[in-house]
Amino acid sequence: MATEPPETDEKSLEKLANGDRRALARAITMVESTRKEHRAAANALISRLHRTGPPAMRIGLSGTPGVGKSTFIEALGCLLADRGLKVAVLAVDPSSERSGGAILGDKTRMPRLARHPNAFVRPSPSQTALGGVARRTRAVIELCEGVGYDVILVETVGVGQSETMVADMTDIFMLLLAPAGGDELQGIKRGIMEIADLVVVNKADGDLAQQAMRTAADYAGALRLLRRSAHVPEGFPKALTMSALEETGVADVWDEVAALWTWRQETGVLATTRQNQARLAFRKAFEAGLAEAILSDPAHADAAARSEAEVVSGQASPDGAALALLAEVLGVGKSR
Amino acid sequence: MATEPPETDEKSLEKLANGDRRALARAITMVESTRKEHRAAANALISRLHRTGPPAMRIGLSGTPGVGKSTFIEALGCLLADRGLKVAVLAVDPSSERSGGAILGDKTRMPRLARHPNAFVRPSPSQTALGGVARRTRAVIELCEGVGYDVILVETVGVGQSETMVADMTDIFMLLLAPAGGDELQGIKRGIMEIADLVVVNKADGDLAQQAMRTAADYAGALRLLRRSAHVPEGFPKALTMSALEETGVADVWDEVAALWTWRQETGVLATTRQNQARLAFRKAFEAGLAEAILSDPAHADAAARSEAEVVSGQASPDGAALALLAEVLGVGKSR
Numbered sequence: 127m128a129t130e131p132p133e134t135d136e137k138s139l140e141k142l143a144n145g146d147r148r149a150l151a152r153a154i155t156m157v158e159s160t161r162k163e164h165r166a167a168a169n170a171l172i173s174r175l176h177r178t179g180p181p182a183m184r185i186g187l188s189g190t191p192g193v194g195k196s197t198f199i200e201a202l203g204c205l206l207a208d209r210g211l212k213v214a215v216l217a218v219d220p221s222s223e224r225s226g227g228a229i230l231g232d233k234t235r236m237p238r239l240a241r242h243p244n245a246f247v248r249p250s251p252s253q254t255a256l257g258g259v260a261r262r263t264r265a266v267i268e269l270c271e272g273v274g275y276d277v278i279l280v281e282t283v284g285v286g287q288s289e290t291m292v293a294d295m296t297d298i299f300m301l302l303l304a305p306a307g308g309d310e311l312q313g314i315k316r317g318i319m320e321i322a323d324l325v326v327v328n329k330a331d332g333d334l335a336q337q338a339m340r341t342a343a344d345y346a347g348a349l350r351l352l353r354r355s356a357h358v359p360e361g362f363p364k365a366l367t368m369s370a371l372e373e374t375g376v377a378d379v380w381d382e383v384a385a386l387w388t389w390r391q392e393t394g395v396l397a398t399t400r401q402n403q404a405r406l407a408f409r410k411a412f413e414a415g416l417a418e419a420i421l422s423d424p425a426h427a428d429a430a431a432r433s434e435a436e437v438v439s440g441q442a443s444p445d446g447a448a449l450a451l452l453a454e455v456l457g458v459g460k461s462r
Numbered sequence: 463m464a465t466e467p468p469e470t471d472e473k474s475l476e477k478l479a480n481g482d483r484r485a486l487a488r489a490i491t492m493v494e495s496t497r498k499e500h501r502a503a504a505n506a507l508i509s510r511l512h513r514t515g516p517p518a519m520r521i522g523l524s525g526t527p528g529v530g531k532s533t534f535i536e537a538l539g540c541l542l543a544d545r546g547l548k549v550a551v552l553a554v555d556p557s558s559e560r561s562g563g564a565i566l567g568d569k570t571r572m573p574r575l576a577r578h579p580n581a582f583v584r585p586s587p588s589q590t591a592l593g594g595v596a597r598r599t600r601a602v603i604e605l606c607e608g609v610g611y612d613v614i615l616v617e618t619v620g621v622g623q624s625e626t627m628v629a630d631m632t633d634i635f636m637l638l639l640a641p642a643g644g645d646e647l648q649g650i651k652r653g654i655m656e657i658a659d660l661v662v663v664n665k666a667d668g669d670l671a672q673q674a675m676r677t678a679a680d681y682a683g684a685l686r687l688l689r690r691s692a693h694v695p696e697g698f699p700k701a702l703t704m705s706a707l708e709e710t711g712v713a714d715v716w717d718e719v720a721a722l723w724t725w726r727q728e729t730g731v732l733a734t735t736r737q738n739q740a741r742l743a744f745r746k747a748f749e750a751g752l753a754e755a756i757l758s759d760p761a762h763a764d765a766a767a768r769s770e771a772e773v774v775s776g777q778a779s780p781d782g783a784a785l786a787l788l789a790e791v792l793g794v795g796k797s798r
Contacts, residue, residue, distance in 0.1 A: 169782030265781050320656055344687065351684045401774045408773040411784035412766070413749040419792055420752060430748070437744040438737045445601050446505030448747035456755055 135167070139174055142273045145212075147246055150273060154248060157265045165262075172265060175272030181396070182271040183387050186292040187281045189302030194328040195281055196235040198302060198370035203236070203279065205376060207244035211277055214246045214270040215239065218263050218282040218292055246275065264295045264407055293321040294403055297396055298383055300324045303345070305337035323363050323386055325349065326379055330367035338367045357399065359389045426455045471503070475510055478609045481548075483582055486609060490584060493601045501598075508601060511608030517732070518607040519723050522628040523617045525638030530664040531617055532571040534638060534706035539572070539615065541712060543580035547613055550582045550606040551575065554599050554618040554628055582611065600631045600743055629657040630739055633732055634719055636660045639681070641673035659699050659722055661685065662715055666703035674703045693735065695725045762791045 141149035156168035189195045203213045215236070240247040248266070263280065270278050280296055282288040293299045301322040325345045330338035346365040364382060368375035390396040421427045433451045436442035442450075477485035492504040525531045539549045551572070576583040584602070599616065606614050616632055618624040629635045637658040661681045666674035682701040700718060704711035726732040757763045769787045772778035778786075 165781075166785060169779060169785060172779050173782055262781075265779060268779050348684045348687045351680065400776075404773045404776070404780050405770060407780035408770055408784050409753075411781050412787055413753045415784055415788045416752050416756060416792075417745075417749045419788060433748075434741060434744055437740045440736075440740070443505060443508050443601060443604050444740050444743035445501075445598075445747050446509055448744050448751055449502060449505060451748055452751045452755060456752075 135171060135174070138171060142171070142175065145274065150246060150269070151248070153269055154266050157269060158262050168265065168269075172268050172272055175269070177272055177274065180391070181400075182275055183277045183298070183383075184267055184271070184296040185277065185279050185383060186289075186296035186299040187279055187302060188283070188289045188292065188299070189281075189328075191283060193302050193304045194370045195302055198326075198328060198368070198376070199279055199281060200236040200239045201370045201373045201376045202380060203239040203245055203247075204242060205373075205380065206277055207239065207242045210244065212244050212246075212275045213239070213242075214248065214275040214278045216248050216263060216266055216270070216278065216280045218280060218288050246270070263292075267295060289321060294406070297390065297399065298323050298386055300326060300379075300383070303327045303341065304329055305334045305341045322349075323358060324379070324382060325363065325365040327365065327367045328370050330375065331369035331372045335367075342367045357390070357395050358386065362386060420455050423455075429454050471507060471510070474507060478507070478511065481610065486582060486605070487584070489605055490602050493605060494598050504601065504605075508604050508608055511605070513608055513610065516727070517736075518611055519613045519634070519719075520603055520607070520632040521613065521615050521719060522625075522632035522635040523615055523638060524619070524625045524628065524635070525617075525664075527619060529638050529640045530706045531638055534662075534664060534704070534712070535615055535617060536572040536575045537706045537709050537712045538716060539575040539581055539583075540578060541709075541716065542613055543575065543578045546580065548580050548582075548611045549575070549578075550584065550611040550614045552584050552599060552602055552606070552614065552616045554616060554624050582606070599628075603631060625657060630742070633726065633735065634659050634723055636662055636715075636719070639663045639677065640665055641670045641677045658685075659694060660715070660718060661699065661701040663701065663703045664706050666711060667705035667708045671703075678703045693726070693731050694722065698722060756791050759791075765790050 138149055138153060142153060153168055153171055156164040156171075159165055159168070187195065187199070199215055203215060207213050236247055239245045267278055267280065278296075280292050282292045289299075299321050301324070303325060305327055325342070327338045327342045327345070330342075342365040349363045349365060366375065366379055366382065368379050370376065387396070390399070421430055430451060433442065433447045437444050437447045474485055474489060478489060489504060489507055492500040492507075495501055495504075523531065523535070535551055539551060543549050572583055575581045603614055603616065614632075616628050618628045625635075635657050637660070639661060641663055661678070663674045663678045663681070678701040685699045685701060702711065702715055702718065704715050706712065723732070726735070757766055766787055769778065769783045773780050773783045
């Protein structure tokens, strides 16, 4: 993706504050840039945006390909945008790294929403490292929130650690499923049940309606086996059915999301969660950045690679090798 | 815990290699010491231990208080020790920090096993930080493996992140449950289902036998809803019943553990998992140690605290604050 030349801060800021979507797209490109000075400029921009009113609702959404994520986001997004809410759609797509392009990031898959004056649909970035994707997606969320979007939908496919990453930067996490019978139920990824606030079974229409209800009931049963966290009210996590195609149940899903979000805001869970998320993201970014800076010295990078190889081959213990490497790169004498 | 004066490396090494349990206890105390030079000496010791034969079986075990963990470990440990296997029992007890002592680490709760010539029962350490506990428990596992223990049982109570930490340093993870009816089933902590290879329902004796079977069946059903990971063979994760008190089913539980462990060893899953665990532990220890070293400068620590406060209060974005802090502590000029 070619980076357009950055404008002056003042001009960008004014355009962003006025809801200019081209300026937003340009700012996001800067956030996602591999060039440090672009990212620094974008960070400076974000720090100067001052949102008024309540925080945006940051909603994470996951589901395997074919489950109807795009159709659902288009239906839900248009519903909210028609109600006058400003809706931003972002994607964390870890597979884009391998495929060399953004498989999720096709605007044409949400044609109606992408054209809606209240909506902003961002193609997913193709990044080199999943950690980088997550860190930057967080900044993109902050950017969208800063310029006044009310609802920020962050979608991901169920690959590797991407759900946990998205859950760590959103307020509410939703899992989209397709109706499935008996044995097919194994399709849900281990780990996802633990972070889902809502399990939504799509395609509850036509011949699949009954099966969707059964699937939702199965998952409702499984969710009851888990201890309820202090971060949800009675009745959550919840399993629901919906048809994105026929647009039935979409408003009901939103009502549940909104009710949970309001509960979390009123109880202070939202504020606490966001504080913890921000603290953790800050510490991770600092620790990772520190290691990156130290290892930008080729001699240190070589030493680290040697240490890691020894650890992986079992010749050295992780803790011992880390201590020795620290002594080496920090130029401190080893104890004993 | 008073630290005995460290012996010379040669003498300690000889005693450790000869299976001296007092020497092992002393070496563990050094690993767990808050003094850096003790830990460095312990690491040096660990690096000089050379295990012959197959790797030890590192088994993680979790369960809430009252579920019968001690009784089970005593029964299983004695069974294995009687078969001639050398068994070490370790505990990660995050609550000891608050209670000021080791609630799990009472040798008297496993009187028979603690006296067995083939067993070593280590009281849990009382540490200051959970991260510290985990890092040091990993080194203790390596120590026990290095001196020739065949089975290393690492137990934890289900508090906070301790299960994930234990799962990240063991080969197989077991969850112990008590029989429960209907509504009580919510007792299982979110997050644990995804890491358990075996769910074992204890107290399958007397009046509770039927209930234990039902509980195991319920969890077997829930486990089937999760997609099977590539790290377990057909049929796993599994839910079983057992009575630690009557010592029925204990050998069967072990057979399942051993079968899974052997499968993982033969397929190479064990080696790959250990390599990944070691790599991750090394990177975490290095990144954390680097941050710790940099922040040992009081001026840097102040700057970091200020940055974090800005992030938590929402005045600064995590990524931006981290970049700015990095520029400050590394003495680099900020871009732009």
